[in-house]
Amino acid sequence: MTNQAAAQRVSVIGLGAMGTALAKALLAGGHEVTVWNRTPARAEALVADGARVATSSAEALTAADLLIVCVLDDAAVREHLEPVAARLRGRTVVNLTTTTPEQARSSGRWARAAGVELIDGGIMAIPDMIGGPGAFVLYSGAGAAFARYRSVLELFGAAEFVGEDLGAAAMYDVSILGGMYAMFAAFHQGGAMVRTTGGTAARLAELMTPFLQAMATTLTAQAPGIDTPAEYVQPQSDEFTAAAIDLIDKSAAESGNPTELYGGLRRTLVGR
Template structure:
């Protein structure tokens, strides 16, 4: 058994337990710790070793995976293991912001440890399969060293040395899904308010999604270059639809905040002389970065 096959997992909620169980199943000598010690018992039964304290768990392995409830819990646990982390690699897969990831990396560096930040895109039953994705960022040396081990968890991707990059990727992916899905629910309300079958509509609408990958890539390139072609048609033409879109929603008592926002942006862009450009050009009017 080599040092590289020794792993510690701090935090045994549903996801942490799934991670630890996967490591045990793949033959890693796995040490586990959880604030509520009863959570360690099922892992011990399948071959893990339970440590009485977080610091002792960290001391047991060169690679430490942290999977806790939130950033506050991470801060508390890191404070308790400060004397044990020197020479270790910390892989924190707890949900959190890019700023939190960068603060954790500074803490790790100040205490002599390498830091990799990770996020989890999937559910506990899928850990160890191709149906879950872990974006990582942080120390390139540590990532290269431990990449084979991290691949045990599922699909992985490295987003660079900035420790906040994985969190940026995760939050953007989740936000994209939420923005899309809340809009979809509003549309279903509109369809149902008119007395039509939402399932039949969705089946038809889903067929149109095939055009979106190329459209999204085209829009991203336009934003990157600042050269806006007439995607979805020119704003002059698109804007003519907006009063009907808003009026229809208002008549059915369906939320129209997003439609009003779009109309306002289109009107402003047209007034500035850019009516020949497309939807992606509205990016230029979004609020500036804080």
């Protein structure tokens, strides 16, 4: 990650665990940071690091050129931005609040009408990871603004721009999280199954982790089957995949742990 050559004026709205981590990364990077939070005590905790505390979100939003918003939800974003729309013209807003893709696009329509450059983001890290080598953040929307402030945004983690469609970052975000939760669900299901043989979920984790890590490396090879299916030659037939999933499903039932998980996987992977 690189540092911005000249200090930027940046405001951070929302100081939960993640917003606080973002503000700390900006301060460590040498930027002039104004912060605001609904609970003032959270904001004051950053003063020792050099932050200036605003008395209102409106004050914070108009105190800088780059505005980072990390609040509860889409409604909270609008609550803070819309009343000061006229004063935000020409500024760049980076919304790191978790929203749906369509909520991000709706915010984009509002931003265009207000003359605001909007970047939507999806943080692929927990607060303790911010600024570290394992963190990355997905961004979409105003490409020129992203390029202008990229070195600032890289203070949070690797900055991955995924397209001008404002919904793109949110869509990549939820897709990645979907893979994570599918893995968690399969592990929980498998843990219950192996315990019926006297095994343990702990032992399953030891065996499953390196296997899944190896399988993850095949995702790139599978991508053409989704992007350009007409040209893709499957390494494994749908019939084989369906039979394998049916066998797992039957084994789950035999263990006394029937589930709808594998039926959903079968429909997703082979379409029936």
